[in-house]
Amino acid sequence: MVPMKVLLRNPSRELVIEGKRSVNALLAELQLPRESHLVIRNGTLVPGDADLTADDVVEIRPVISGGA
Amino acid sequence: MVAVGSKCRVCKEPAIIDLPRHNAHFCAEHFLELCRRQVVKAIQKFDMLSKDDRILVAVSGGKDSLAVWDILLDLGYQADGLYVGLGIGDYSETSAEFARAFAAERSLKLIEVSLRDDYGYDVPTAAKATKRVPCSACGISKRHLFDKAALDGGYTVLVTGHNMDDEAAVLFGNTLRWDVEYLARQSPVLPARNGFPKKVMRLTEREMAAWCIVRGIDYLVDECPMALGNKHIAYKEALNAIEQQSPGSKAAFYLNFLDNMSPLLAGGTAAATDSLLSCVSCGAPTTGDLCAFCRVADKARAHEPVPVELVLGKGRGRR
Numbered sequence: 001m002v003p004m005k006v007l008l009r010n011p012s013r014e015l016v017i018e019g020k021r022s023v024n025a026l027l028a029e030l031q032l033p034r035e036s037h038l039v040i041r042n043g044t045l046v047p048g049d050a051d052l053t054a055d056d057v058v059e060i061r062p063v064i065s066g067g068a
Numbered sequence: 069m070v071a072v073g074s075k076c077r078v079c080k081e082p083a084i085i086d087l088p089r090h091n092a093h094f095c096a097e098h099f100l101e102l103c104r105r106q107v108v109k110a111i112q113k114f115d116m117l118s119k120d121d122r123i124l125v126a127v128s129g130g131k132d133s134l135a136v137w138d139i140l141l142d143l144g145y146q147a148d149g150l151y152v153g154l155g156i157g158d159y160s161e162t163s164a165e166f167a168r169a170f171a172a173e174r175s176l177k178l179i180e181v182s183l184r185d186d187y188g189y190d191v192p193t194a195a196k197a198t199k200r201v202p203c204s205a206c207g208i209s210k211r212h213l214f215d216k217a218a219l220d221g222g223y224t225v226l227v228t229g230h231n232m233d234d235e236a237a238v239l240f241g242n243t244l245r246w247d248v249e250y251l252a253r254q255s256p257v258l259p260a261r262n263g264f265p266k267k268v269m270r271l272t273e274r275e276m277a278a279w280c281i282v283r284g285i286d287y288l289v290d291e292c293p294m295a296l297g298n299k300h301i302a303y304k305e306a307l308n309a310i311e312q313q314s315p316g317s318k319a320a321f322y323l324n325f326l327d328n329m330s331p332l333l334a335g336g337t338a339a340a341t342d343s344l345l346s347c348v349s350c351g352a353p354t355t356g357d358l359c360a361f362c363r364v365a366d367k368a369r370a371h372e373p374v375p376v377e378l379v380l381g382k383g384r385g386r387r
Contacts, residue, residue, distance in 0.1 A: 009289050035308040038085075038277055045281050047086040047093050049073040063277040064233070064304050065130060066203070066295025 004052060007059040017052075024048040027060070036064045085278050088315035096282045103279050106270040107139050114257050116266045117225055123147035124223040126214045127170070127178070129163030129288045132229030134170050135276045138283060140227065141174070147227070150217050152210055153182040155190020157376035159293055166288045179221065181213055189368035191294065192379045197371035198364050202294035202379055205364055212352060212361035230267035231276050236322040237303040252333035255326070272318070273304075293380055 006015045006026070017026070023039045023046055039046055040059040052058055074083040076095035083093030087102075094102060111117050123140060127133040127149045140147045151167040154160050164180070171178035184190045187209075189197075194205035218226040235254070242250040256267045271279070280287050295301065311318045346352070347359035354360070 010291050033305075033308050033312055034086075035088075035274060035311045036305070038274060038281065040281065045084040045096075045278060047074050047083045049086070051073070061277065061281075061289060062291075063131070063273045064291075064301060064308075065132070065273065066291055066298050066301045 002054045004054050004056055004058060007057075009060070010062050020051060020053045022048065023050050023052060026052060026058075030060070032060060032062075037062055084282070087275070089272070089311070089319055091315070099278065100282060103139065103271055103275060104143060106275075107136075108143065110256065110270040114255075114266075116257060117145060117227075119144060119146075121145070121224045122222060123225045123227055124150050124179075124214075124218045124221060125227045126150050126152070126210070126229070127167045128229070129166035129170075130229070131277045131280045131285075131287045131289075132231050132234075132273070134166070134229075134285050134287050135271075135279045135283075136227060136229040137170070137176075138285060139279065141176075148177040148179065148221075148223070150179045150181070150214065150226075152213050153180065153184070154206060154209070155182075155184045155376075156192065156292060156294055159290065159376070162290070163288045166286060169286065179217055181217060183209060183213075184373075187213075187365055187369075189365060189371075190373065192376045193371050193374040194364050194368035195294070195379050196374040197367040200364070201298070203298050203300070205368075206294070208360045208364050212350075212359070215352070216350075225266055227266050229276070230269050231271055231273045232269050232319060232322055233273040233304050233307070234300075235267065235269050236307055236318050237300050239322055239325055240303045240307060241299060248333065251329070255330060270323075293376065296380075 003016045003018050006017055007013075008015060021029070024034065027034055027037060027039070027048075034048060038061045039050075040061060041050065041052060041056050074086060074093040075081065076083050076098050077092040078098040079095060081095045084096050085099055086093045090102070117123065117140075123145055125133065125137040125140065125147050127137055129151070137147060137149055149167065149171055151164060153164055167178060170176070191202055191206045191209065194200070194209065195202040198205055214226055214228070235256075239251070239254060242254065256269050279285075307318050307321070344353040344355060345357075347354045347362055348357050349362045350359060352359040352361060358366075
């Protein structure tokens with residue numbers, strides 16, 4: 001099976017993940033809080049219970065910024 | 069592949085986002101509708117804007133400011149943009165490109181001000197020269213230049229892209245210190261300077277970012293290198309940890325402060341406003357002879373330019 005490519009930001013880096021899992025499971029595995037991240041699958045936002053599989057291009061985008 | 073999962077609370081089509089604080093999922097169309105409703109609610113509750121206002125939106129190229137500019141236009145307001153170049157190396161150059169691209173693609177007016185070219189200093193130099201944390205020197209500079217650009221341009225309202233997380237984090241920090249003066253001043257509408265600025269603050273950071281993604285707005289995702297590790301981010305992370313356990317806590321913390329505590333503190337703000345003087349150099353409101361901006365600018369201009377790399381990691385002080 002082709003592994004899933006996951007793009008992370010700040011700093012930009014790419015992870016290779018084996019096997020299917022939900023968005024929430026992936027965030028938990030990477031210890032990334034749901035409240036401060038969005039997940040984009042193949043260019044479209046997806047909710048926490050969406051499934052991510054090997055064919056997907058996944059971006060986990062942080063939403064916290066430091067300015068105020 | 070198509071996810072077999074949650075459905076939109078409104079139309080039962082596949083959802084694109086889960087919003088635990090609303091205990092609901094939404095499709096793209098109904099998520100945007102929710103955002104519009106929240107912004108309209110804030111505008112109406114605090115009597116922020118009218119369709120006759122000449123609005124200037126302070127934009128950084130990031131998600132919050134581009135989202136608020138887009139939302140106001142979407143709601144039928146007339147709004148120009150203001151970009152302030154802060155001289156934070158490549159970060160500032162890239163952020164300017166995102167702001168310019170947003171304006172150019174929509175044929176919008178974007179006013180540009182450069183701290184280095186127009187005022188003879190930049191944020192890294194100001195931080196070093198004044199021994200302030202970079203976010204403090206940056207905030208003082210931006211607030212002054214936002215006000216000045218709005219007044220010079222004849223705008224009746226200045227809008228900033230502060231989201232609910234920003235406001236909740238500031239409230240959290242001020243509450244930890246019981247800083248009554250700052251607590252009294254924390255309002256989405258600041259009356260001290262001709263009504264500037266106004267913050268359309270009922271959307272969370274996650275919702276602002278989602279608005280941009282759904283609307284196809286390209287924004288700068290990278291964090292400001294000088295803000296990394298600052299207290300503001302630590303406060304946001306603490307509030308998000310609570311939010312994760314108890315969805316809706318963040319909104320309740322901030323919005324109930326505005327409803328229940330802010331009115332009790334309002335007298336102190338009025339008294340402070342009445343006692344303000346005019347800066348002898350630029351005329352801006354101040355409590356002394358020189359305003360905070362002029363004090364920072366004078367020191368920074370007298371200092372050798374400092375590259376951003378020399379002040380990285382210094383953003384951890386009090387904001």
